[in-house]
Amino acid sequence: MRETSEGRTSPLRRGETFYLAVGLYVAGLGLFGFARNFYLLPFGSTPLADSAPIYPGVVLHAALFTLWMALAVYQPWQIRTGRIVNHRRVGVWTGWLAVALVVTGLYVGAVQAVRFLENGGDSGFFAIPLILLLGFALAIGLAIHFRNRPEWHKRWIVVAHAQLLEPAAARALATLDLPVFPPILLLIGLPVIAGIVHDAIVRRRMPWIYPLGLALVQGSGFLRHALARQPDWIELSNRVFAGSAF
Numbered sequence: 001m002r003e004t005s006e007g008r009t010s011p012l013r014r015g016e017t018f019y020l021a022v023g024l025y026v027a028g029l030g031l032f033g034f035a036r037n038f039y040l041l042p043f044g045s046t047p048l049a050d051s052a053p054i055y056p057g058v059v060l061h062a063a064l065f066t067l068w069m070a071l072a073v074y075q076p077w078q079i080r081t082g083r084i085v086n087h088r089r090v091g092v093w094t095g096w097l098a099v100a101l102v103v104t105g106l107y108v109g110a111v112q113a114v115r116f117l118e119n120g121g122d123s124g125f126f127a128i129p130l131i132l133l134l135g136f137a138l139a140i141g142l143a144i145h146f147r148n149r150p151e152w153h154k155r156w157i158v159v160a161h162a163q164l165l166e167p168a169a170a171r172a173l174a175t176l177d178l179p180v181f182p183p184i185l186l187l188i189g190l191p192v193i194a195g196i197v198h199d200a201i202v203r204r205r206m207p208w209i210y211p212l213g214l215a216l217v218q219g220s221g222f223l224r225h226a227l228a229r230q231p232d233w234i235e236l237s238n239r240v241f242a243g244s245a246f
Helices: 016-033 035-039 056-080 084-118 124-145 150-163 166-175 183-203 209-228 231-241
Strands: none
Touching (some): 016 056, 016 150, 016 166, 016 183, 035 166, 056 084, 056 150, 124 150, 150 183, 166 183, 183 209, 209 231
């Protein structure tokens, strides 16, 4: 496939619709999951129980995540329509957006941990955003590293998307008044599971990235929730966040 002087390619790449569908899933789950707690608040929605208060840090992080969801749709659309050059240009800024998501996510998680501590609980909760965002940083870092190997790059992007989905998935299930566990495992892992099925059917093979990515997504989920309940971690985090300026 060759690029024209306008940065277009022809014909359309077979199978790129799958990555567009993943982007639409990420955006749809994110919008629905955070609708009551953020997007519909100006219209009088009732936040979910024990929701964090809205302050500038939350607004900034939510705005960055909203942009991430938009790019999750826009970037594969660019590939599907042959605008490879434009996709790469936007990709540079997407990397910086990922950094901003990690930084603001850790800040919001720290504020929430302090809030729990001040209300008589503990700050062990911080293990959840910490490990989640570290897993996301690893996946997106690998996607950037393999940006010149499209078949690897786009699969690590799928894994990175899945790694970010827990907060939205948990709130979506709460909005529907459904138990969080075990359905959340399916909601989070669905993009990667779908990738395995897609490659098995369309490409008649299963790249190693998807099984490894699924292990990262699900394994880090169990790890962060287990760590959040560990007494030694709770004691350490309480010491860190006691009297914190967050």
